[in-house]
Amino acid sequence: MSPFQNIALVGATGNLGSAILTALRGTSFTLTVLTRKGSATSKDTQGLGAKIIPVDYESKDSIAEGLKGVDAVICTIGSAGIPLQINIIDAAIAAGVKRFIPSEFGSDSFNERARKLPVFKNKVAVQQHLQEAAKEDKIEWTAILGGPFLEWGLARGLLGCHPKEKKFILYDGGVRPVSTTLLTDLGKAVVGVLENPSSTRNRALYIQSIRISQLKILDIFEDLTGSEWQRVQVQTADIEKQGLEKLGQKDMSGMFNLLLRAIFGEGYGCDFVGREENGLVKVNGLSHGEFVKLVKEQL
DSSP states (O other): OOSOOEEEEESTTSHHHHHHHHHHHTSSOEEEEEEETTSOOOGGGTTSSEEEEEEOTTOHHHHHHHTTTOSEEEEOOOGGGTTHHHHHHHHHHHHTOOEEEOSOBSSOTTSTTGGGSGGGHHHHHHHHHHHHHHHTTSOEEEEEEOOSBHHHHHHSSTTSEEGGGTEEEEEGGGOSEEEEBOHHHHHHHHHHHHHOTGGGTTEEEEOOSEEEEHHHHHHHHHHHHTSOOEEEEEOHHHHHHHHHHHHHTTOTTHHHHHHHHHHHSTTSSOOOTTTBOGGGGTOOOOOHHHHHHHHHTTO
């Protein structure tokens, strides 16, 4: 039996948080959901077998009170709230929490090139805070990396596909494979980490639902539609430069440029080949046929 029995989830109302909460519901863990005090509790948390505790994320004492008796904390707050994790970590330590899973789940922010991009500045600060605390045996941590969310990548164009226009944006030629993961598989990975505490302690864990290049995704779309798509060639070095220029002008949309660089740029770590550990956390991934079915749903 896992030494972690009482689990708290911070950020349960988003798409990722909801997927993780659903995965946790299928276990014997006792669940607590922390919400921001004063905010309307999302309908997504109603009736899901979790205790709801409103807290003030600016107050370490308030968070620590909400985490009393909790063994492990999973944080899925969005990018704007990433810095709040420092306070949450300190509160978790004060409350005696054993394991902290930070809001990572995406691209490889541990990669030496990627972590220098401003888009990962706050995540790197959280990593360093956790690593220092772990060195002093104050708390353990596990970061789960899955690359871009596969559902979003296909539905929102993050992977380059735009079905309505039959257009595909190919970054650096679209030849490099990218690791990408379903939200449901990220939920399974969280459960797997909690059930395998010793083998996931104080490190990053890489998983993937599929590893595939943009060109192969484009081939599938063209086969399904029976037509040739428009191909737009974009260099990630150019979009990184544009992103930095935007940030210099206080235009925060430049962060998206840098995220694309981290996903598709050479040497930025978003190909998890040789590093993925699906088996450790019981993530099966997708077969080619299952992936084709997922692509077909976008048409």
